[in-house]
Amino acid sequence: MIVGTIQRIALRTPHDHGEEHPHYPGPVRILILGGTSEARELAAQLAAAGTDVISSLAGRVSEPRLPAGHIRIGGFGGADGLADYLKAKGITRVIDATHPFAATITANAAKAATTAGVPLLVLRRPAWDADPSWDTVPDIQAAAAAVRTWHGDTVFLTTGRRDLAVFAADDGHRFLVRTVDPPDGPVPPRMTLILDRGPYTVESETRLMREHGVGLLVTKNSGGPMTEAKLHAAQDLAIGVVMVERPPLPPGTAIVAATVAEAARWAVQPG
Numbered sequence: 001m002i003v004g005t006i007q008r009i010a011l012r013t014p015h016d017h018g019e020e021h022p023h024y025p026g027p028v029r030i031l032i033l034g035g036t037s038e039a040r041e042l043a044a045q046l047a048a049a050g051t052d053v054i055s056s057l058a059g060r061v062s063e064p065r066l067p068a069g070h071i072r073i074g075g076f077g078g079a080d081g082l083a084d085y086l087k088a089k090g091i092t093r094v095i096d097a098t099h100p101f102a103a104t105i106t107a108n109a110a111k112a113a114t115t116a117g118v119p120l121l122v123l124r125r126p127a128w129d130a131d132p133s134w135d136t137v138p139d140i141q142a143a144a145a146a147v148r149t150w151h152g153d154t155v156f157l158t159t160g161r162r163d164l165a166v167f168a169a170d171d172g173h174r175f176l177v178r179t180v181d182p183p184d185g186p187v188p189p190r191m192t193l194i195l196d197r198g199p200y201t202v203e204s205e206t207r208l209m210r211e212h213g214v215g216l217l218v219t220k221n222s223g224g225p226m227t228e229a230k231l232h233a234a235q236d237l238a239i240g241v242v243m244v245e246r247p248p249l250p251p252g253t254a255i256v257a258a259t260v261a262e263a264a265r266w267a268v269q270p271g
C-alpha cells in the first residue's frame, strides 16, 4: 500500500478544477464525497492508516470543518465531470458519504461510478426511528403546506438555508430559523435567525425552544446524534414535529453501509 502524505490543501473556490493533489500511481486511492461528520471520521481513519484518500466538499459552507488527508472543494460539473475526475485521478473506490438529503450528488456519483467502472459504496447513517406523533411528509414543499395549516404561532425551522424559500410566503407564522451560514435567498417575513451548528444538547435545545415560545419543529430526517437533541426536547415540551422524509437512493444502489467502520473496511478490502 502506498503511504500518502497527510496534508491540508489550500481552499479553492467552487468549480476550480486545478491540480490539488499529485497524481502518483498506487493500488488504492479513495475518493470520499463528504460534507458530513461520518465523512470526516472516515477520512481520519483512512488517512491515519496511511491510505491515499481524497475528500471532496461542495464548498457551500464558508468555514467547513476540514477532513484529514487530501481535500478538493467545488462541484465536478455533473456526473460526466465526476466520471472524468475518477479516471484522471486514478480513483480505485468511491465512498458517497454525503448528507442523506444531498440527492443530486448521490445520483451523480452512482452514474459516474458506473461510467468510470469504479466501485461505489454509499455510507448513510440510519434515519431516526419514526415516532407516531410526528407529521411525516415526503418533501420540503409538503412541510411548508403542513405549516401553513398549523394554527399556532412560532415554528422552529432547522431544514437548512437553501430550503427557506418555500416558507417565504408564510406571513401567518413567526419562524425561528437555525442555519450554519446566513441565508442568501428569500426568507419568511417574520424570522428570527440563529447561526449555529451542532452538536446540540437536550438542555440547550429545550432552553431555546422555551425562550422563543416554539410550538412546532420542522426538520429533515437527517439521522445521527449531532442534531437529535431537538427531537427529545420537542417531546419533553410536547411540541409538534413535522418530519421531512429522506429522498430515496438511486435505483440499483448496490452497496450501502450504515457505519464508518463498515465503510473503512470496504475501502481497503482487496478485489
Ligand code: NAP
Pocket (backbone or CB within 6 Å): 033, 034, 035, 036, 056, 057, 058, 060, 073, 074, 075, 076, 077, 078, 079, 081, 082, 097, 098, 099, 101, 102, 103, 104, 105, 106, 108, 159, 160
Ligand atoms: P446536492 O444538491 O446533492 O448537490 C448539488 C451539486 O453540488 C452537485 O451536483 C455537485 O455539483 C455539488 N456537490 C454536492 N456535494 C458535493 C461534494 N461532496 N463534492 C463536490 N461537489 C458536490 O448537494 P447539497 O444538498 O447542496 O449538499 C452539498 C453538500 O453539503 C454535500 O456535500 C452534503 O454532504 C453537505 N450537506 C448537505 C445537507 C443537506 O441538507 N442537503 C446537510 C448537511 C451537509 P456538480 O454537479 O457540479 O458536481
